[in-house]
Amino acid sequence: MEEFAVVIIGAGPAGGQCARRLAQKGVRVLLVEQHSNFSQNNYSSAASPLETMALFDLPPGVVARYWRNLAIAASESEQTWHSDQPQGVVFDFAKLRQFLADAVTEAESQVWLGHRFSSYQQGESGLEVTLSCRDPLGTGSSEKVTVKAQVLIDATGSKRAVINYGQPKVTDNGQYYRGIGTEYLITVDEATHKRFTDTLVFFLGYRWSPQGYSWIFPMDNGQLKVGTAIFAGKHRHLGKLKPIRSYTEAIIKDYLKLEKPQYHLVEIHGSVLDYAVNQGDTYHRGSVLAIGDAVSTVNFLGGEGIRHGMQGANIAVPFVLGYLRGDQQAFGKYEQAMKSHFAEPWQRTEKLSQRVYLEFGDRQIDLGVTYLSYFRYEDVLDLLFHYRFDRIYGGITPLLLKKVAQFSQQCRQWLRNLRRFFPV
Ligand SMILES: Cc1cc2nc3c(=O)[nH]c(=O)nc-3n(C[C@H](O)[C@H](O)[C@H](O)COP(=O)(O)OP(=O)(O)OC[C@H]3O[C@@H](n4cnc5c(N)ncnc54)[C@H](O)[C@@H]3O)c2cc1C
Incomplete structure (x- = not known):
């Protein structure tokens, strides 16, 4: 032996x-x-x-690829952050x-x-x-x-x-959370590949990826990975989901604007992750x-x-x-x-993943993604890759300042209008 x-x-x-x-x-x-x-x-x-x-x-x-940019798309909003330096790899x-x-x-x-x-x-x-x-x-x-x-x-x-x-x-x-992920590896035309060659795109929200998230990641050889992960469990607002593949296919059709034979499906793969609670x-x-x-x-x-x-x-x-x-x-x-x-x-x-994927309404997700636009790129990366949620509170300050500025601008406009109607 x-x-x-x-x-x-x-x-x-x-x-x-x-x-x-x-x-x-x-x-x-x-x-x-x-x-x-x-x-x-x-x-x-x-x-x-x-x-x-x-x-x-x-x-x-x-x-396979270095990525520089990051985009997050929700049902109604999309934010992109750019860098001229590599921020990560696929x-x-x-x-x-x-x-x-x-x-x-x-x-x-x-x-x-x-x-x-x-x-x-x-x-x-x-x-x-x-x-x-x-x-x-x-x-x-x-x-x-x-x-x-x-x-x-x-x-x-x-x-x-x-x-x-x-x-x-x-x-x-019952001591495990389950995530099911499926991904399409596709070959696309040169122009489409160029659009995504340096960018990770994540999708959230009911339009693209209810009860989970989806993604487009760049690969080499003119290929992209397009996938969807669904979190098992009963969603507070959603009913029965469609088959997981249909969300990935909708991203290829409606976001990438590709229909067969404009892309070539190389393979479909995926896996199940069981994650122990606490x-x-x-x-x-x-x-x-x-x-x-x-x-x-x-x-x-x-x-x-x-x-x-x-x-x-x-x-x-x-x-x-x-x-x-x-x-x-x-x-x-x-x-x-x-x-x-x-x-x-x-x-x-x-805990946050359970709330985002199984409890949040679509509007909440959209607002969250809009709110992220007030963050600097390094803070978004810190949030996504280092789980630095304190960054969220840091992001509130510029948001509040912007709201105060908008409000005072509106007040000044009202005063101008008042003066026009009631000249002293
Ligand atoms: C669709 C999808 C997309 C993902 N995307 C990302 C991503 O973008 N970035 C990221 O960081 N992570 C991602 N992950 C998660 C990541 O891939 C895993 O967390 C990581 O691979 C776990 O590594 P591991 O070595 O613990 O297990 P695994 O990678 O699962 O490796 C386990 C190995 O054990 C082998 N094995 C199992 N049973 C036996 C047996 N009885 N005898 C011999 N061999 C056996 C398997 O074949 C496998 O090779 C993704 C997961 C999925 C499902």
């Missing part, structure tokens, strides 16, 4: 980053992924602020995960693609982890292989396949630890999870090293460290 210090199941951004870091520190790691290549589950829209590149020392090769999600996996093999650890986690059990000297290798000889059969590990890490995203192995099904107990996930169980979306690192307000999943992986690394050195309390400390990093902003944003 082959032996590893750490086996990580799931080569998403969290699993890949954790494996890369541990391998670079000389730990013998096995990174396991059920798909046989990274283009098979290329599901993420993968937009991120620019800081992600430096934070995780990522090369330009994993970027990753090529397949290349990002391939890069992380390559870094693991370069550091002399192993990556097994096309292997699916089946089960684990406590053996005499560590965990015995059984994987099924799909169709190794192309005969339609699958083969089982068992490896030994001191630590087993669940990086299977919101499936939580390892940490919940042998436990009751997680999504049945960070109520299981972070560890014996020698098993969970990272990334398996412990709800995705931010539920904007659905941004790549940067946070990788950040959570970085937080885990010293505690995994501590555990391997014999610190039995290390995983409890990991949970504390994760909660002190994520709990406060995440609990604030999860």
Whole structure:
């Protein structure tokens, strides 16, 4: 039986980053992924602020496009903020995960693609982890292989396949918020691509994206990603929703003004995210630890999870090293460290996401987007990517000043009119 210090199941951004870091520190790691290549589950829209590149020392090769501008469109209003400098990236999600996996093999650890986690059990000297290798000889059969590990890490995203192995099904107990995202990758004409090549566009409100949000993100090769995320649950004002694809298709038709064959549909992909209310996930169980979306690192307000999943992986690394050195309390400390990093902003944003996506009326959303026009670009970015809600109150000052100026202008006009009718 082959032996590893750490086996990580799931080569998403969290699993890949954790494996890369541990391998670079000389730990013998096995990174396991059920798909046989990274283009098979290329599901993420993968937009991120620019800081992600430096934070995780990522090369330009994993970027599909850099974005400079940001637009938010609601039913009646639209605001755009411009910059002449890049403010963020849209990753090529397949290349990002391939890069992380390559870094693991370069550091002399192993990556097994096309292997699916089946089960684990406590053996005499560590965990015995059984994987099924799909169709190794192309005969339609699958083969089982068992490896030994001191630590087993669940990086299977919101499936939580390892940490919940042998436990009751997680999504049945009402402790999770669910988001369902579907995205179209389309090839468009040169003029349309040029219009969106440097811009992230988000859509809110009943016209475009009731009970969630939609987006247009630029990709390379004349392509755009157009997608919609819907938040599961009963909306206070809305009835039954249309199929999720119809919102994305309406954006292509009514916003991009494209009808087939003016665009080419390359693929449709998507995924479901189950996010634990109040960070109520299981972070560890014996020698098993969970990272990334398996412990709800995705931010539920904007659905941004790549940067946070990788950040959570970085937080885990010293505690995994501590555990391997014999610190039995290390995983409890990991949970504390994760909660002190994520709990406060995440609990604030999860409450806000429920209000925005399941309670707000369309007029409220429009007013909110109009109100954002009084913000400086850096404040909007701080709000969207750093959840700095104090910026909202800072934005009130220019709004109030503008309202006072408008009111005093109106008063002066009334006085002028009065004088005209009643000259002294
Ligand atoms: C439609 C959509 C758009 C999104 N857009 C953005 C965005 O623009 N920006 C952003 O930052 N985030 C975005 N996200 C969220 C982001 O993609 C996730 O939060 C992030 O990928 C989570 O990383 P992870 O490594 O924890 O899990 P994942 O990326 O889900 O990786 C888990 C991996 O585990 C593998 N796996 C699962 N089960 C098994 C098993 N039994 N055996 C072996 N392998 C297994 C899976 O195949 C997968 O590769 C989006 C999500 C969706 C659904």
